[in-house]
Amino acid sequence: MFSWSKPGPPSTPSSPSSSGGGHSSSISRSVHLSSYLDHRILKPSTRKVSSDRPRTFVVADVYDTVFQTTNGFALIARVYLPADGGRAPAMTLHGVRASHDWLDIRMKVIGYGPLSSDQRWRASGLKLGDAVYAVIHHFQLSPPSILEITDANLKRLQESLPGASSRPSGPASGSSGPASSPFPKSASSGLSRPNESNHGGNSRPSHPPPQYEAVEEKLNFEVSDFDIDALMPAVPASFLEIDNMSLSELKQMVEDKAILASFVENTSGIKTLKELKRSIETANVTAAEANLAHRERIEGVHTETLTLKRDLDEKLKRYRELDAERMAITHPPDLQEAIRELTIAKKDAYRTSEELADEWVESGGDDVSGFIKDFMEARVLYHTRAAKAERLEMSM
Numbered sequence: 001m002f003s004w005s006k007p008g009p010p011s012t013p014s015s016p017s018s019s020g021g022g023h024s025s026s027i028s029r030s031v032h033l034s035s036y037l038d039h040r041i042l043k044p045s046t047r048k049v050s051s052d053r054p055r056t057f058v059v060a061d062v063y064d065t066v067f068q069t070t071n072g073f074a075l076i077a078r079v080y081l082p083a084d085g086g087r088a089p090a091m092t093l094h095g096v097r098a099s100h101d102w103l104d105i106r107m108k109v110i111g112y113g114p115l116s117s118d119q120r121w122r123a124s125g126l127k128l129g130d131a132v133y134a135v136i137h138h139f140q141l142s143p144p145s146i147l148e149i150t151d152a153n154l155k156r157l158q159e160s161l162p163g164a165s166s167r168p169s170g171p172a173s174g175s176s177g178p179a180s181s182p183f184p185k186s187a188s189s190g191l192s193r194p195n196e197s198n199h200g201g202n203s204r205p206s207h208p209p210p211q212y213e214a215v216e217e218k219l220n221f222e223v224s225d226f227d228i229d230a231l232m233p234a235v236p237a238s239f240l241e242i243d244n245m246s247l248s249e250l251k252q253m254v255e256d257k258a259i260l261a262s263f264v265e266n267t268s269g270i271k272t273l274k275e276l277k278r279s280i281e282t283a284n285v286t287a288a289e290a291n292l293a294h295r296e297r298i299e300g301v302h303t304e305t306l307t308l309k310r311d312l313d314e315k316l317k318r319y320r321e322l323d324a325e326r327m328a329i330t331h332p333p334d335l336q337e338a339i340r341e342l343t344i345a346k347k348d349a350y351r352t353s354e355e356l357a358d359e360w361v362e363s364g365g366d367d368v369s370g371f372i373k374d375f376m377e378a379r380v381l382y383h384t385r386a387a388k389a390e391r392l393e394m395s396m
Helices: 029-037 118-124 128-141 152-160 225-231 247-255 257-265 268-293 295-330 335-362 368-395
Strands: 046-048 061-068 074-081 090-094 096-099 145-149
Touching: 029 061, 029 074, 029 128, 061 128, 074 128, 074 152, 090 096, 090 128, 096 268, 145 152, 145 268, 247 257, 268 295, 335 368
Parallel strands: none
Antiparallel strands: 046 061, 061 074, 074 090, 096 145
């Protein structure tokens, strides 16, 4: 963001922007997006990140805003806008590894209150443009310590700035704001400073920053050992301060542990490590507090899940019993068992027909029509069962 006109005071967590108009939950997603893309300060240096990744219900749009800090560094604020307008957007510093109280180890912005949770975002009443401006404004006036520029296009953009050093460097020691870290002269030509209007009183945006190619990152919530090791500053091959010391000074530093400890404490590598340690501790505390805030809800869901699991286990047990009973009833019988039962039934039918004939003969042969009817039914049943048994035997 290379053209800053004189804005109103930046939005803060405790003082929502007056343009927010009520709670964020009542602000539509299109209004949030319009407040960002049409923001009078952010618009010239904001562009949508091209991505082949399909839109999801979590993150639907990703935008980059380029801005310059008071120590002359160009940075990229990447904004992840959820598809649900009621959810909090996320912001990261793209293309750099840096140390700052507002950044965690993944370069995600965690220090700005309204972005810390969906509930605080809805309660803040902020529009997206105001929130992005507040974060960028803070980084502008309190620049992070840049350990490395990882994006090649951002590195070229940094080198193209007049007089800007391409080597990452943090703010000057002891700097705490704009008063102690003003714009360098080489970086101020053609650029207006934050909260400072032009001499004529009418601010006019300069040309947008040079185009850069932004590669879409897949959201990853795991930090590998390689990423952690990469944050550690490299051990220098030599120390200029030691090279410039006289032999007596070197001897005094070696013999006096207090002088040696003071020298080590004041090296840039130790300061960077301390800043890194402090940022990691802050990120851990923030993550722990966020987890504790959901403790009651998680315990309630856990209890409810256990109850539902017990009910499910009981219903599954009953289901398996009924299913086994159904299978026993509807499952086709074994062929051998069916043939065996048909053979027994065939013999019963034959025996019944023979008993009918014997009884009719012994009775004197009366009622011929009744005998024929009963005898034929028994014999038909016998032959039917015999035919079925034979067909089953042939099908085996």
